[in-house]
Amino acid sequence: MSHPLDQSSFTSLYRQRSASIIHYGDLLSARSGHLDALHVTHPHTGKLLARYRWRDPSSPTFYRVGIFADIHGDEESGVVAAIQLLRELQINPDISEFYELFVYPICNPWGFDAGRREGKSGKDLNRCFWRDREESEVRLLEQELRATQFDGIISLHTDDTSEGIYGYVNGNTLTRHLLEPALRVTSSIIPRDDRSEIDTHPANDSMIFGGYQGILGAPEEQHPQPFSIVFETPHHAPLGKQVEAHLSAIREILSLFRVISSEGRDI
Numbered sequence: 001m002s003h004p005l006d007q008s009s010f011t012s013l014y015r016q017r018s019a020s021i022i023h024y025g026d027l028l029s030a031r032s033g034h035l036d037a038l039h040v041t042h043p044h045t046g047k048l049l050a051r052y053r054w055r056d057p058s059s060p061t062f063y064r065v066g067i068f069a070d071i072h073g074d075e076e077s078g079v080v081a082a083i084q085l086l087r088e089l090q091i092n093p094d095i096s097e098f099y100e101l102f103v104y105p106i107c108n109p110w111g112f113d114a115g116r117r118e119g120k121s122g123k124d125l126n127r128c129f130w131r132d133r134e135e136s137e138v139r140l141l142e143q144e145l146r147a148t149q150f151d152g153i154i155s156l157h158t159d160d161t162s163e164g165i166y167g168y169v170n171g172n173t174l175t176r177h178l179l180e181p182a183l184r185v186t187s188s189i190i191p192r193d194d195r196s197e198i199d200t201h202p203a204n205d206s207m208i209f210g211g212y213q214g215i216l217g218a219p220e221e222q223h224p225q226p227f228s229i230v231f232e233t234p235h236h237a238p239l240g241k242q243v244e245a246h247l248s249a250i251r252e253i254l255s256l257f258r259v260i261s262s263e264g265r266d267i
């Protein structure tokens with residue numbers, strides 16, 4: 001016999017979405033000596049930012065990369081990809097050789113639980129970085145970005161207006177040389193969006209240089225700036241393909257950055 005859900009049951013059921021993702025990530029972490037669940041709690045609001053750190057203690061760490069998903073709360077494929085990545089690292093740790101990876105699977109937990117793009121205040125959180133002091137989710141992420149000084153930032157997104165995969169290039173000059181091959185490899189899973197204008201911006205070879213102000217990125221004072229990539233999948237593609245595309249792009253970017261950066265090091 002079934003009953004319609006009352007409002008409070010409905011709300012708590014929705015809340016379980018982020019809780020179940022974090023629960024799964026924590027289980028993976030409990031089983032692995034390389035994966036730590038290091039969630040961050042806001043000192044005043046008590047809000048939680050889910051954070052996982054992957055590090056192989058037997059290999060030296062030269063580079064720190066942050067992988068951020070779901071700053072737009074309704075972009076589910078990035079969340080699934082971020083969690084899948086944690087699992088994949090346990091099976092194939094070579095992906096992360098020389099890296100310390102920080103994975104933030106749900107950057108906008110309210111939006112994720114409510115199935116909404118924006119944050120609770122109604123603002124697009126990915127326009128608020130380093131300019132809006134009121135958004136506590138953004139403040140927590142800014143603290144992370146400032147304290148960790150990442151060598152690379154990968155943000156996972158989904159676009160309901162795009163016809164294929166594409167990306168935004170920000171950060172240092174190396175960024176485009178990481179994104180270009182990542183798009184090429186990943187286009188075997190989902191074709192590229194080849195239009196000359198994507199998401200209202202001029203695009204070249206499925207890449208947009210610059211783009212919006214206030215997006216998740218390193219603080220301006222960080223020198224040198226990290227590579228900074230926003231990778232977008234088309235919303236219309238099947239979820240499984242989108243997840244696969246995110247993972248393929250991450251693998252390719254990490255592999256290339258290690259090769260390019262190690263040329264200057266004797267490794």
Ligand SMILES: [Zn+2]
Nearest residue numbers: 072075157158
């Ligand atoms: Zn987005």
